[in-house]
Amino acid sequence: MQIKEIKPNPDNPRTIKDEAFKKLCESIKRDPEFMVIRPIVVDDNGVILGGNMRYRAIQHLGMKEVPDDWVVKASNLTEEQQRRFIIVDNAPTGMAGDWDIDMLANKWDIPELLELGFDLDSLSDLDIGNLADGLTGSRLGKSTLREKFVVPPLSVLDTRLGYWQDRKKAWKSLGIASETGRKENALYKSKETKDPKFYYKKAKTEKLLGREISAKDFKAKYYQGSSGAFASGTSIFDPVLCEIMYRWFTPPQGVVLDPFAGGSVRGIVASVLGRDYVGVDLRQEQVDANREQYESVRKKEVSLFEQAPLPTFDDDNMPQMTCVEKRGSIWVKRNDEFVIGGGRGGKVRTCWSLAQGATGLVTAGSRSSPQVNIVAQIARKLGIPCRVHTPTGELSPEVRTAEMAGAEIVQHKAGYNNVIIARAREDAKTTGWREIPFEMECQEAIDATAAQVENIPSEAKRIVIPVGSGMSLAGLLHGLIRYGKRIPVIGVIVGADPTDRLDKYAPKKWREMVDLVKSDLKYDEYAKQTTIEGLELDPIYEAKCIPFIKPDDLLWVVGIRATAATKSESKKGDVVWHAGDSQNIDKICEGIQADFVFSCPPYYDLEVYSDDPRDLSNMNPDAFIKQYRDIIAKTCALLKNDRFAVFVVGEVRDSKGIYRRFVPETIQAFEDAGLRFYNDIVLVNAIGTVSMRVANQMVSSRKIGKVHQNVLVFVKGDPTKAAVACGPVEAMSDDECAALFGGNEEQDNPVDD
Numbered sequence: 001m002q003i004k005e006i007k008p009n010p011d012n013p014r015t016i017k018d019e020a021f022k023k024l025c026e027s028i029k030r031d032p033e034f035m036v037i038r039p040i041v042v043d044d045n046g047v048i049l050g051g052n053m054r055y056r057a058i059q060h061l062g063m064k065e066v067p068d069d070w071v072v073k074a075s076n077l078t079e080e081q082q083r084r085f086i087i088v089d090n091a092p093t094g095m096a097g098d099w100d101i102d103m104l105a106n107k108w109d110i111p112e113l114l115e116l117g118f119d120l121d122s123l124s125d126l127d128i129g130n131l132a133d134g135l136t137g138s139r140l141g142k143s144t145l146r147e148k149f150v151v152p153p154l155s156v157l158d159t160r161l162g163y164w165q166d167r168k169k170a171w172k173s174l175g176i177a178s179e180t181g182r183k184e185n186a187l188y189k190s191k192e193t194k195d196p197k198f199y200y201k202k203a204k205t206e207k208l209l210g211r212e213i214s215a216k217d218f219k220a221k222y223y224q225g226s227s228g229a230f231a232s233g234t235s236i237f238d239p240v241l242c243e244i245m246y247r248w249f250t251p252p253q254g255v256v257l258d259p260f261a262g263g264s265v266r267g268i269v270a271s272v273l274g275r276d277y278v279g280v281d282l283r284q285e286q287v288d289a290n291r292e293q294y295e296s297v298r299k300k301e302v303s304l305f306e307q308a309p310l311p312t313f314d315d316d317n318m319p320q321m322t323c324v325e326k327r328g329s330i331w332v333k334r335n336d337e338f339v340i341g342g343g344r345g346g347k348v349r350t351c352w353s354l355a356q357g358a359t360g361l362v363t364a365g366s367r368s369s370p371q372v373n374i375v376a377q378i379a380r381k382l383g384i385p386c387r388v389h390t391p392t393g394e395l396s397p398e399v400r401t402a403e404m405a406g407a408e409i410v411q412h413k414a415g416y417n418n419v420i421i422a423r424a425r426e427d428a429k430t431t432g433w434r435e436i437p438f439e440m441e442c443q444e445a446i447d448a449t450a451a452q453v454e455n456i457p458s459e460a461k462r463i464v465i466p467v468g469s470g471m472s473l474a475g476l477l478h479g480l481i482r483y484g485k486r487i488p489v490i491g492v493i494v495g496a497d498p499t500d501r502l503d504k505y506a507p508k509k510w511r512e513m514v515d516l517v518k519s520d521l522k523y524d525e526y527a528k529q530t531t532i533e534g535l536e537l538d539p540i541y542e543a544k545c546i547p548f549i550k551p552d553d554l555l556w557v558v559g560i561r562a563t564a565a566t567k568s569e570s571k572k573g574d575v576v577w578h579a580g581d582s583q584n585i586d587k588i589c590e591g592i593q594a595d596f597v598f599s600c601p602p603y604y605d606l607e608v609y610s611d612d613p614r615d616l617s618n619m620n621p622d623a624f625i626k627q628y629r630d631i632i633a634k635t636c637a638l639l640k641n642d643r644f645a646v647f648v649v650g651e652v653r654d655s656k657g658i659y660r661r662f663v664p665e666t667i668q669a670f671e672d673a674g675l676r677f678y679n680d681i682v683l684v685n686a687i688g689t690v691s692m693r694v695a696n697q698m699v700s701s702r703k704i705g706k707v708h709q710n711v712l713v714f715v716k717g718d719p720t721k722a723a724v725a726c727g728p729v730e731a732m733s734d735d736e737c738a739a740l741f742g743g744n745e746e747q748d749n750p751v752d753d
Helices: 018-030 052-060 079-090 101-107 110-115 125-133 145-149 162-172 198-209 215-223 239-249 265-272 284-304 346-355 371-382 397-404 417-431 443-455 471-482 499-505 542-548 562-569 582-588 621-637 662-672 690-701 719-726 734-741
Strands: 040-042 048-050 071-073 156-158 255-258 276-281 324-327 330-334 343-345 361-364 386-391 408-412 434-436 462-467 489-493 514-518 553-557 575-579 594-599 639-649 676-684 708-716
Touching (some): 145 239, 162 239, 239 265, 239 708, 265 276, 276 284, 276 582, 343 371, 346 443, 361 371, 361 417, 371 397, 462 471, 462 542, 471 499, 489 542, 594 621, 621 662, 639 662, 639 719, 662 676, 662 708
Parallel strands (some): 156 676, 255 276, 255 594, 361 434
């Protein structure tokens, strides 16, 4: 067999190091008869399924042809069997070679690899972590756990990591100062004007800083009066932890209830992420400070979100295969995961492909069509000029946003679309710019859409798709034929009659494959309901499909216009702080139906916030626990069924150094309130000044320096239903977060404990 007839497999996950490759070449040269025992396996086209490294070795040895019994043709394997064979053939350990972790993550997931005999022990811990982090991008819709969930959803969250600290600084750049309103030096509980340990603390600070400081500087910068956490001795809630708890455990636009609303962080972050927040705190001065903080941040927030003329998120995300999600009783095909320059959807991918190498872009579209903005944003991304042709009239949000992106808007007297299309085509010829076809009417759009049918689940009873021009529907029908999927299709007509384009681009028997139904709404009329199972839909296209969707249907999301996506993402939640005793939270918040309970209670008397006898931090341990349990019970009664609750707590020592068992007390309180303990997360904090005192503690009493807290997650009702209610995790990359908030050049106080 000619060596040129054999083709290496581009999806081969196996690699080999130079030394191992050299030994493999020597082995084949020394014992060629063993090639009969482990031959190269190819498919009907000569593409290697097993033996890529042996093929490379044969090439390296200069062989032009190989004996027939060195190659086996696997003609009887399906595509799925071929994919699985690649792992089975390489699964045994002890073979020369390494694994391409990225390739594994893109094609297989860990349960499947284990089923096929893959030995995880053959990988390093780092490779296993990378494999898990990159788990099957086509199924998750994102390539890594951090991209999908902001922070890997593991039982240990490490706040010391660089990406966590950078994200924290981005949040703090909004102007969050959660310690405002708190009693100065609360951590030290001193009611004296003069602290007898002042100079002892000053000496510890000097040791940590590595230099001497004056008493005046210490008092101003590190002890009291500055904005740092150590300065006031008061703990500050971590905004990144707050962010991920909201993203993981609350529905979009859900209601958060906080019975111990000390600082402002939880309320501010809730607002930024579109959640409504209701907090209760005993002290009026704290509530006033929180409100003042919120108003200060909101002014900056408005400029960042509500007045942004262009889409907030500019994440370049072009997955080869967009994911299919199960939301409640329906499936959703997420073609809106294609993101370029703020535009989302299959049309974005087609436009991006057509625009490569162009010196300028020209297109035509209706005033309500997202196409004009898609083309404008991609032109902006490529740094080339753009001109869009639309009918006369007031600029719609899409056209106005296209203009803000730098596109020149050319308006024509309203009439037939073919007139505007002809003007755009003439414009392209005159300027030499690339014409982006009206409604992406081209074979590239058909082929790109057809390829997305591959991962449609067989469990879907019907596919429901919005039909504008008919191009997406035509591509879908071609894909069903290509992949042999016999699933009925409901096409919801949202515009003009698409039959002419379907006759031109769809399969010949398209009428037998799809039932066309017409929306009752006019094309440019927005649907009243724009969300389904927590997913924001395009108000002119996908949202008009909602009345036609039944359980077990699959909604084919073609995309979402940038202005609609930005509006959804930038929705701000309402924030309310009540001054009052949480012992009465059932009366203070009467009528509230919370989607999430989230709080960080007082740690007994570790921090004393006031002299009020009703303040839990002023109570003896028995009274504290009694009141604490009562507040949790009343708060949980205001939580909807099938929802989550999270308390951030930490163990506290008594006067003899014995832990008070605050964590199990909290768990028991929630269980007695009817919830179940669902997740136990360890939050690793910065070591800070613990390192300065742990040595003496260890020698004198064997006390271990505590540098973690417990994030306790509870569920009320069914955890699966609670997860469905939350919907998919909303992710925002670190770059997006930094871009939104502008970063923060201020460094955390080096002695923040």
